[in-house]
Amino acid sequence: TGCDDAFACTDAKTTLFRGRSAAHNLALWRDADGLYALGGLGNAKQGLELRGPVAPTPEGLASLGRAPTKATLLGSHASCVDRRPRTGTFCEFDGRVSMVRVSDRVVAYARSNLIRNRTRDGGFGGRHVQAAILESSATFGPFASINIAAYATCVEPGDNIYYAAVTANPVDPSTALGLFPVVHNAPGGDDAFVGLALTCDGVAFSPLKRLLNSTPSSLGRSTDHPVLGLVSRNDKVFFYVHRGVHGVFDDDKEMERLPPSRVVRYAVSLDRLRAYTASTKAALPTCLHKKRTQSIDPHECWLECAQKTRDRGQNWNDAIVDACVAACERRSPSTCDKRVRLFGVGAKKTGTTSLSAVCRLLGLREMGLRAKARVLDEKLHVRALRGDPQPFIDALSPYECFQDSPFTDPELIPVIARHFPDAKFVLTTRSPDVWAASSLRWTQLRSRAYAPYADHFWAAMGFRGTPSRDEAAGLLAKHDARVRALTDVLELDFSTEKSETFWPKVCAFVHASRCPLDQPVPRVVPKGGARDGQPS
Numbered sequence: 001t002g003c004d005d006a007f008a009c010t011d012a013k014t015t016l017f018r019g020r021s022a023a024h025n026l027a028l029w030r031d032a033d034g035l036y037a038l039g040g041l042g043n044a045k046q047g048l049e050l051r052g053p054v055a056p057t058p059e060g061l062a063s064l065g066r067a068p069t070k071a072t073l074l075g076s077h078a079s080c081v082d083r084r085p086r087t088g089t090f091c092e093f094d095g096r097v098s099m100v101r102v103s104d105r106v107v108a109y110a111r112s113n114l115i116r117n118r119t120r121d122g123g124f125g126g127r128h129v130q131a132a133i134l135e136s137s138a139t140f141g142p143f144a145s146i147n148i149a150a151y152a153t154c155v156e157p158g159d160n161i162y163y164a165a166v167t168a169n170p171v172d173p174s175t176a177l178g179l180f181p182v183v184h185n186a187p188g189g190d191d192a193f194v195g196l197a198l199t200c201d202g203v204a205f206s207p208l209k210r211l212l213n214s215t216p217s218s219l220g221r222s223t224d225h226p227v228l229g230l231v232s233r234n235d236k237v238f239f240y241v242h243r244g245v246h247g248v249f250d251d252d253k254e255m256e257r258l259p260p261s262r263v264v265r266y267a268v269s270l271d272r273l274r275a276y277t278a279s280t281k282a283a284l285p286t287c288l289h290k291k292r293t294q295s296i297d298p299h300e301c302w303l304e305c306a307q308k309t310r311d312r313g314q315n316w317n318d319a320i321v322d323a324c325v326a327a328c329e330r331r332s333p334s335t336c337d338k339r340v341r342l343f344g345v346g347a348k349k350t351g352t353t354s355l356s357a358v359c360r361l362l363g364l365r366e367m368g369l370r371a372k373a374r375v376l377d378e379k380l381h382v383r384a385l386r387g388d389p390q391p392f393i394d395a396l397s398p399y400e401c402f403q404d405s406p407f408t409d410p411e412l413i414p415v416i417a418r419h420f421p422d423a424k425f426v427l428t429t430r431s432p433d434v435w436a437a438s439s440l441r442w443t444q445l446r447s448r449a450y451a452p453y454a455d456h457f458w459a460a461m462g463f464r465g466t467p468s469r470d471e472a473a474g475l476l477a478k479h480d481a482r483v484r485a486l487t488d489v490l491e492l493d494f495s496t497e498k499s500e501t502f503w504p505k506v507c508a509f510v511h512a513s514r515c516p517l518d519q520p521v522p523r524v525v526p527k528g529g530a531r532d533g534q535p536s
Contacts, residue, residue, distance in 0.1 A: 048072065050071045102199060
């Protein structure tokens with residue numbers, strides 16, 4: 001107690017909890033003039049206890065262990081997910097917790113384990129964060145997984161968000177900021193970092209912004225853990241990270257290669273935090289519309305079987321629990337689609353090559369020139385429009401990103417949407433007059449190498465011959481209007497996009513599992529290809 005922003009402490013040390021499970025994951029939360037403590041390990045009859053309020057003084061702190069319990073989150077709390085073996089289907093809350101008031105609600109955050117590993121030590125991987133809203137003065141609502149834009153909805157064993165350190169945003173009380181230790185384990189290599197995200201409703205978060213790189217350690221953990229809480233002083237905001245955390249490696253010799261364990265203070269200016277807050281709110285739907293997004297829940301069968309086996313006294317028998325889940329998922333397959341399919345439906349010369357670069361940065365497998373040439377040569381897109389779509393759909397199925405011909409034809413959108421219900425459509429566009437001038441120059445240049453090029457280019461826009469500049473501008477306006485009438489789209493004008501808003505909105509729109517927030521907006525000028533514009 002009595003510590004300043006540099007962790008220089010003058011008051012005597014205060015022991016909050018001794019010999020209690022709350023000390024395992026205790027979080028302090030200050031709301032107005034009251035101080036609360038949230039902590040505890042969960043099972044059938046125990047869980048997280050919210051104690052307080054007490055006065056935010058040394059005397060108040062000393063009394064926290066004796067403060068009354070305001071609300072509880074038992075290991076059996078509604079919709080709590082811990083899929084590890086040997087937990088009896090109950091949540092253990094085996095990670096750090098936090099609590100925050102954001103806008104008009106109070107939210108508690110705890111560990112969820114989303115992967116059913118069967119390793120000897122109980123399994124690891126698939127760590128995530130679940131949130132419960134304090135709906136009344138003493139009752140928490142059901143848990144729900146937090147939804148981080150551009151983070152995988154269906155996590156894999158190598159996806160780990162170790163916990164969430166969520167606190168009020170010192171520059172905008174209608175929002176909260178979360179610091180997340182993130183680890184990705186993959187065959188191609190491991191990655192770990194501390195990420196920052198913003199929320200307006202406590203459940204839906206912006207894409208993770210990488211603040212500092214970390215070192216992957218054992219069992220899906222990392223060496224750096226953010227401290228809960230921010231300190232605002234003068235024109236700076238300080239956040240703290242416990243670097244070189246002990247015990248995260250199975251082999252202590254691995255730890256010897258790292259600097260010693262320490263708490264490091266980092267500073268960000270208030271102006272920079274305000275700029276981040278404003279740009280992030282502008283791109284996050286729940287901040288714009290003030291309504292919570294409905295995220296996909298792939299754990300309905302688990303929750304159903306957890307309750308069913310508890311009612312029968314079979315929940316400690318992992319084989320019975322697993323058999324119940326398997327039977328349920330055969331009847332009702334998970335609605336979680338792990339594949340993103342992005343269709344660029346903008347006209348040629350609107351940034352389709354730049355969109356191809358976006359797909360590469362998102363890790364999406366693009367349908368290349370040879371595969372598209374087969375579609376064009378065999379007129380599979382024409383057959384699809386005439387009522388025989390299966391060959392066209394089969395040709396598309398192996399891929400996740402599509403742009404340029406034949407996808408510039410708006411009439412293919414209903415066919416694609418019918419067979420790929422989760423398809424995302426991106427309308428690349430430009431100022432019609434600028435596009436018209438550019439396209440007329442481009443077609444004239446390309447026609448020198450391949451005479452029919454201009455005719456095919458303008459025919460694809462529904463015009464015979466070569467249009468005037470005004471006519472060409474009208475063609476683009478008509479094309480884009482038709483696309484908007486057929487489906488919801490994300491519109492991108494690569495000539496005006498700003499990097500601070502571009503990637504958050506793209507990643508949120510396509511639910512990308514990885515978001516390259518550190519990359520600039522791709523702006524690629526095509527050099528032209530041998531097949532581009534040739535007859536099919």
